Amino acid sequence: MTDAYILGIESSCDETSAAVVRSGEQVISNVVLSQFATHKPYGGVVPELASREHLRNIVPVVRAALEQAGKSYDSVDAVAVTQGPGLAGALLVGLSFAKAVCFAVDKPLIAVNHLEGHIHAVLLEERQKGNHRLEFPVLALVVSGGHTHLFLAETRDNGWTYRNVGHTRDDAAGEAFDKVAKLLGLGYPGGPIIDRLSAFGDPKAVKFGSAQLKHRDRRDSGKAPDEMPHFDFSYSGIKTAVLRYVEVNQMHAEIEARRKQLVQIAKPAIDDYKRLCDLRTLDLVASFQRAVVHDLVAKTLTAAAEFQVATLLVTGGVAANGELRTTFEREGSQAGLTVHFPSRPLSTDNAAMIAAAAYPKYVAGDFAAMDISAEAGMVLR
Numbered sequence: 001m002t003d004a005y006i007l008g009i010e011s012s013c014d015e016t017s018a019a020v021v022r023s024g025e026q027v028i029s030n031v032v033l034s035q036f037a038t039h040k041p042y043g044g045v046v047p048e049l050a051s052r053e054h055l056r057n058i059v060p061v062v063r064a065a066l067e068q069a070g071k072s073y074d075s076v077d078a079v080a081v082t083q084g085p086g087l088a089g090a091l092l093v094g095l096s097f098a099k100a101v102c103f104a105v106d107k108p109l110i111a112v113n114h115l116e117g118h119i120h121a122v123l124l125e126e127r128q129k130g131n132h133r134l135e136f137p138v139l140a141l142v143v144s145g146g147h148t149h150l151f152l153a154e155t156r157d158n159g160w161t162y163r164n165v166g167h168t169r170d171d172a173a174g175e176a177f178d179k180v181a182k183l184l185g186l187g188y189p190g191g192p193i194i195d196r197l198s199a200f201g202d203p204k205a206v207k208f209g210s211a212q213l214k215h216r217d218r219r220d221s222g223k224a225p226d227e228m229p230h231f232d233f234s235y236s237g238i239k240t241a242v243l244r245y246v247e248v249n250q251m252h253a254e255i256e257a258r259r260k261q262l263v264q265i266a267k268p269a270i271d272d273y274k275r276l277c278d279l280r281t282l283d284l285v286a287s288f289q290r291a292v293v294h295d296l297v298a299k300t301l302t303a304a305a306e307f308q309v310a311t312l313l314v315t316g317g318v319a320a321n322g323e324l325r326t327t328f329e330r331e332g333s334q335a336g337l338t339v340h341f342p343s344r345p346l347s348t349d350n351a352a353m354i355a356a357a358a359y360p361k362y363v364a365g366d367f368a369a370m371d372i373s374a375e376a377g378m379v380l381r
C-alpha cells in the first residue's frame with residue numbers, strides 16, 4: 001500500500017482545526033485555531049458564536065494546513081471530517097466544507113467520530129515514535145470537556161470497533177473543571193488554570209468524600225443488566241460540594257473581586273491568578289483536582305483489571321493535566337500497566353487525530369456518502 005495523505009478537518013466545539021497526516025503515522029501539518037478569546041467574556045462556549053467563528057476561519061485554517069504540508073486539495077488522497085458528537089452548528093461548518101472539497105476535486109469523504117479521533121491521537125504518536133506494536137486488550141479513557149468514557153478497543157480486518165464499558169452519568173470531568181473554575185471566578189477554560197494553580201495548594205486540605213463522586217441512583221462499579229461490567233463516573237456532586245464550601249465559608253465577595261480583576265487582564269499569567277487567590281482558595285482548588293484525578297485513575301484501573309487489559313490509553317483535553325498524568329503513570333506501573341498519553345497539543349481538540357482515525361477507514365474503503373449529516377449525539381461503536 002502506498003502512502004496516503006489525508007486532510008483532516010475538526011470543528012466540533014471551540015477549535016477550528018485542519019491537518020495533513022501521512023498514513024495515520026506522521027503529522028505533516030496540524031493547524032489549530034482556538035476561539036478562546038471569543039468565548040472568554042461569557043465564561044464558556046456559546047454555540048452560535050462557535051458556528052460563526054468556524055465559518056470565518058475554516059477556509060484560512062484549511063489553506064494554512066495544506067500550505068504547511070506542501071499539499072493542495074488535488075494532491076491529498078481523501079478528506080476526513082468530524083461527523084459528531086459535538087455542537088450541531090459547529091459540526092455542520094466542517095462537514096459542509098469537507099463535502100464541498102470532495103465534490104469539487106473528486107476525493108473520497110471519510111466521516112470520523114470525535115471520540116475515535118481522541119483515541120487515535122495516542123496511536124498516531126506511538127507510531128510516530130516507531131512503536132507499531134499494540135498489545136490487546138486495549139482500554140481507552142477519553143476524558144474531555146464533553147465526555148468521560150471508557151472504551152475497549154478492538155481491531156479487525158483493518159477496521160476498529162469500540163465497546164463502551166463506562167461513562168459519566170452527569171458532568172464530564174473537564175466540564176467539572178470548567179464549572180468549578182467559573183464558580184471560583186477563575187475564568188475559562190478552567191482545566192489548564194486549575195492544573196497550574198493546584199501546585200500551590202494543599203490537596204489534602206479539603207476532604208471530598210467518595211459519596212460526592214457517586215451518582216445518586218446508580219450502583220457503584222458493578223454489572224449492568226446485560227451482565228457486562230460497567231464503570232461509571234459522576235462529577236456533578238463534587239461541583240456542588242465546592243459550591244457549598246464557598247457558601248459555608250462566605251467566599252462570594254472575594255470571588256467577585258477576583259473575577260472583576262481577572263477580566264481586566266488580557267492574558268493572565270499564573271502569577272496573576274496566584275496573587276488573586278488566598279491560601280484557602282488554593283487549597284480548595286488543589287483538593288478538588290486531587291479528588292477528581294484519584295477517582296478517574298481508581299475507576300479506570302479497576303476496569304483495566306476487570307478486563308485484564310494489556311494497554312491503557314488516556315486521552316482528551318483533561319489528559320493534558322499534570323497530576324492526572326503522574327498519578328496514572330505511578331499507579332499504572334504499580335499495576336503492571338504501561339499508560340500511553342498523547343503529547344499535550346494532541347490531547348486537546350485537533351484535526352491530526354481526525355486524519356489519523358480516518359486512515360484505517362481509507363485502507364478499508366469505508367467512505368461516507370455525500371448526504372450524511374452532522375450527528376450531535378453520535379455514539380462510538
Ligand code: KG4
Binds near residue numbers: 177190195320347
Ligand atoms: O478534548 P477537548 O479539547 O474538547 C472536548 O472534546 O471537550 O477538552 C477540553 C476540556 C476542557 O474542559 C478543559 O478545561 C479540559 O479539557 N482541559 C484540562 C486541561 N487542559 C484542558 N483539564 C484539566 N487539566 C488540564 N491541563
Ligand code: ZN
Binds near residue numbers: 349
Ligand atoms: Zn475533544
